[in-house]
Amino acid sequence: MVDLGFDLGGTKMAAGLLDEKGKLIHQVREKVGKITQADLVVSKMIEMISSLLSKASIESSQVRGAGIAVPGILDRKRGRVVMSPNLGFQQFPLVEKLQKKFSFPILLENDVNAGLWGEYATNLREYQNVLGVFPGTGIGGGIVIGGKLYRGASGNAGEVGHITLQREGPLCGCGELGHLEALASRTAMAKDAAFLISTGRLPPELAEYGTDFRNISSKFFAQALRMKQPDVMGIIDRAIEWMGLGIASMINILDPQVVVLGGGLVEKLGDYYVRKVEASMKSHAMPVIGSNVKVVAARLGDDAAIVGAALLSREGP
């Protein structure tokens, strides 16, 4: 038997199969552009799952179950996507739609939880308590307590991006002010970088990214770091300091053994980012807790959500 994982991204989709040992044995990956109509998303998913099974010569009856990693707010018990604006889902019965085509059981999972679980199951099993933080467009998070994913009462626990750090701070995507996400996400950094570019202070290799913050990628920051461009390094270091402060607040509550940082920004900025977040976290956390917490980078990259969603589907709703 195999388990199927599907990573439903805003512009990229990927599906994979895991063998009994939890190893990823086949996968398909596609850039699909921006699809914002729910029914088109569903037909694309069906097409990709069918193509994965046929490429791997696996019958639908050999699939034990499937987990779908979805960026958004979910009602897991009813198999509905409550809200995922980038995909055009609102109160959408995704499981029911897919179940018309496939007979194996299908479960939904928050994409960040799936990613954290993939990372945990593959690389961090020796720890019982883990906090995952994934800075990108926003800042996603997830919590493992006692070797289990902690979902909370509504199923949406772990929203570390929306802890308040600065009461009158910058506007967050959620509408509140001064959240960690508004201070330390790649988007927050990109807004400051776009402003810097507009002042004409940056060298041409960096200025060519332009003044639209949406075009300022993790690559921009990695390049500035290599060039040791002082203004951009200031932006990176400020974001790191906020990130350390936010994580310190979280670990004072959770007392985990490990904090795992993941996503494109962390991959691109590497050790510089991870070590400095750790130092900032330790300087703000209660010493009795912070001094024992390790900060590590995620290792699975793009595969994490597929692996995690597939493994979580084994555990049922």
Ligand SMILES: [Zn+2]
């Ligand atoms: Zn927020």
